[in-house]
Amino acid sequence: QVQLQESGPGLVKPSETLSLTCSVSGDSISISYWSWIRQPPGKTLEWIGYIGYSGDTNYNPSLKSRLTMSVDTSKNQFSLKLTSVTAADTALYYCVREVWGSFDPWGQGTLVTVSS
Amino acid sequence: EIVLTQSPGTLSLSPGERATLSCRASPGLSNNYLAWYYQKPGQAPRLLIHGASSRATGIPDRFSGSASGTDFTLTISRLEPEDFAVYFCQQYGSSPWTFGQGTKVESK
Numbered sequence: 001q002v003q004l005q006e007s008g009p010g011l012v013k014p015s016e017t018l019s020l021t022c023s024v025s026g027d028s029i030s031i032s033y034w035s036w037i038r039q040p041p042g043k044t045l046e047w048i049g050y051i052g053y054s055g056d057t058n059y060n061p062s063l064k065s066r067l068t069m070s071v072d073t074s075k076n077q078f079s080l081k082l083t084s085v086t087a088a089d090t091a092l093y094y095c096v097r098e099v100w101g102s103f104d105p106w107g108q109g110t111l112v113t114v115s116s
Numbered sequence: 117e118i119v120l121t122q123s124p125g126t127l128s129l130s131p132g133e134r135a136t137l138s139c140r141a142s143p144g145l146s147n148n149y150l151a152w153y154y155q156k157p158g159q160a161p162r163l164l165i166h167g168a169s170s171r172a173t174g175i176p177d178r179f180s181g182s183a184s185g186t187d188f189t190l191t192i193s194r195l196e197p198e199d200f201a202v203y204f205c206q207q208y209g210s211s212p213w214t215f216g217q218g219t220k221v222e223s224k
Contacts, residue, residue: 045161045204045215060212094160101208102151104172106160 002027004095004107012089012114018082022095022107029053029076033098036069036080038091039109046091050098051078085114118145118207120216128224135192137219139205148183149209152190154201155218161204165190195221 008020022034036048049059051069059067063082071078082089090113096103121140129135139150148168153161163172165181168188178193192199200223205216 044217045206047206047213047215058211062212100166101149101213102163102166102172102206103153103161104163104166106162109160 002097002105004097004105006093006095006107006110008093008110008112010111010113012085012112013116014086014114015084018080018085018089018112018114020080020093020095020110020112022078022080024076024078024097027097029071029078030073034071034078035096035098035103037094037096037103037106038089039094040088040091048080048082048093087114090114117212118143118210118214120205120207120214122203122205122216122219124219125217126220126222128222129195130224131195131197133195135190135195135199135221137190137192137203137221139188139190139216141186141188141207141209144186145188145207146209148188149207150181150183150188151206151208152179152181153204153206154199155204156201164203192221197223 003025005023012018030053033050033052035050051057066083068081092109094109095107119142123138150168152165155161168183169181180191182189202218202220204218
């Protein structure tokens with residue numbers, strides 16, 4: 001059974017870089033695509049982007065200029081870096097496996113707050 | 117970008133009743149590339165339906181999905197206590213993938 005676990009700082013200062021890592025267990029990262037999705041408190045979900053095991057990516061245009069995703073197959077992990085963050089980037093961040101465009105399963109999520 | 121509009125915003129029903137949730141895609145959505153998720157407070161969303169009408173693994177058959185043009189419907193035939201949650205639709209027909217704003221199904 002595939003399980004995902006997000007890790008990273010829960011507090012990031014404005015203008016700095018948000019960095020998160022997702023550890024995948026129960027499946028090889030090399031056979032799927034992997035996405036990040038975020039959910040501001042009390043709001044709906046926003047797809048951030050996906051990455052494949054070979055490093056191919058597809059980013060949401062709304063975040064593309066600030067976003068970098070990477071994958072480490074040796075650690076079965078993938079990562080997210082979002083630069084120049086503002087309060088609008090405060091959200092619960094989920095890592096998920098992408099299955100032909102739908103998302104299953106999801107990590108438990110990690111709350112990232114942007115504040116000085 | 118495809119915008120998904122869900123209705124109603126909130127649905128107040130009793131256990132055992134039938135729930136009908138709607139999701140409209142604008143502009144249209146190709147190949148019924150639409151999924152449904154439910155989310156309970158403090159939990160991550162969980163996939164219910166993909167391809168507009170295919171239940172995900174482990175999802176009971178009281179959940180069903182259908183499509184008609186740009187309109188998609190999630191039906192819960194008989195509400196169980198654990199079904200009271202927020203439901204989201206999501207399209208993957210055109211990048212960027214997008215979500216609806218959600219429908220809350222609450223106990224009356």
